[in-house]
Amino acid sequence: MRKVIVETIVLTLVMLMFFPMQVYGEVKPQIVHIHAGNQSSVMLRNDGTVWRFGESNAVPTRIPDIMNARSVITETLSAYALELRTNGTVWRQYDNPEQRASQIEELDEIVSVDASETHFLALKGDGTVWTWGSNRLAQLGNGEASNTASETPVPIAGLPEIRAVAAGDINLALTRQGTVYAWGWWGREGQGLQDHAADYRTRPVKISGLPKIAAISASGKLALAADIHGNVYAWGDNRLGLTVAGGSAPPDLLEAPQQVAGLQDVQALAAGGVSLFLTGNGEVWSAGDAGTCRRAGSKHRTAARGKLPVKEALSGIVQIAAGPNHQMALNASGTVYAWGNNDAGQLGTGRLGAGRWQCEPLPILDSERVIIDGAEQPYAGIMLQGKAYVPLRELAGTLGAHLAYDKHSKLVQLTFGEQTLIVRPGDREASVNDQRVDMGSQVEIFNNATYVPLRFIAEWAGAKVSWDADRRVISVERAYST
Secondary structure, eight states, rough: OOOOOHHHHHHHHHHOOOHHOOOOOTOOOOEEEEEEEESSSEEEEETSSSEEEESSOOEEEEOOTTOOOEEOOOOOOOSEEEEEESOOOEEEEEESTTSOEEOTTTTOEEEEEEOOOSSEEETTTOEEEEEEEEOTTTTOSSSSSOOOOEEEEEOOOTOEEEEEOSHHHHEEEEEEESSEEEOOOOOOTTTSSSOHHHGOOOEEEEEEEEOOEEEEEEEEEEEEEEEEOOOEEEEEOOOOOOOTTTTTSSEEEEEEEEEEETOEEEEEOOOOEEEEETTSSSSSEEEETTTHHHTOTTTTOOOOTTTOOOOOOOOSSEEEEEEESSSEETTSSSSEEEEOOTTTTTTTTOOOOTTTEEEEEEEEOEEEEEEETTTTEEEEEETTEEEEEEEEEHHHHHHOOEEEEEEEEEEEEEEEEEEEEOTTTTTTEETTTEEEEEESSSOEEEEEEEEEHHHHHHHHHTTTEEEEETOOOOOOOEESSS
């Protein structure tokens, strides 16, 4: 399911419109935007590069050929990701690497984009909203609901000037005056959370009963809004258990917006499997099904249904993101934290495997670009305690060394010319031509692959390693080419 932290993202985008992207050398690259999908996560740096992890890759890795992005949305059911560039154009980045990116000609001067699994929204600088994709739940707001999808973006009629949008089964648009319009799915008492065509809002409808709203977010059948005083309102699917003000047991369906109890000074929202709420002092509160973490009795996730939200162990946060099964947070210094389900590596910890839940927010791996003899590599280097690590198999291929692996002993042998080097995951020492040598740090396993201290291995092969902290680039220069 797709959702946005609308207010925070819009503020970021406005800043980017008036303060152009910096190029390498002018400012140290830093994460400025995060997005949590279903089984993947995306980060945008202020140099326009986009980094992705998840979908069986647990190491944040740069998406190639993207250098001027403002935001990227992945993991829709379409065969492409959506890239919004700094010049306001929107491009399709296809899953098939043989297909070149293509511009969506109908869209220009776009300031933000959002998507559900099946449709897209784009907001232009003039306040108009454009949409395309599936219309099964009346997501296109064109007066009908049908199984016919539209691949061509068209403007939604009947909306005043809009400053933020949020896509889900429920779609939201926030006006400059602080009113909210919605279209698509709309649950009704007695109908439950099922899809009933009679309940769809096929055109935008102004939501009554809300004060002046400052931020919106949507995910699936859940809609969230925060007013200018930091109070939060919810409607739609409430199975995550938000307790409404003055209420008792939280109902599964909120037919109309209701104020959420226990939240104050909320400045940004992220609707998801666990929804997040960011306060003005940089605290993060969460509400929802914590899945395995709740069943395991994690110390701060044992609250009974209806007693949420709970405060996360985070501070100084400036942006939040929530997917169906995992959450992310970004602090002012550019550090990204993630927690929740990690079955596809979407937490960026380097670990893979079903059942890998991380119940507390932890920093993701610090991934950097690797350039060997002037050519950027398709893999990322990992900075760990001040040392650069790279996947040994890929490095061996680049250096022209031969690699052999013994699955019984777990030993990895590297042969370069007449030299032989043997390492094993977890060991700090290597065997170099039958002599034990301290590498300075141990061999690690990330992405189910062997990662080694780059400087030690490269210099063993006669190469020179350097780290450019300003550009955040790990460079390797070989003494000769093979």
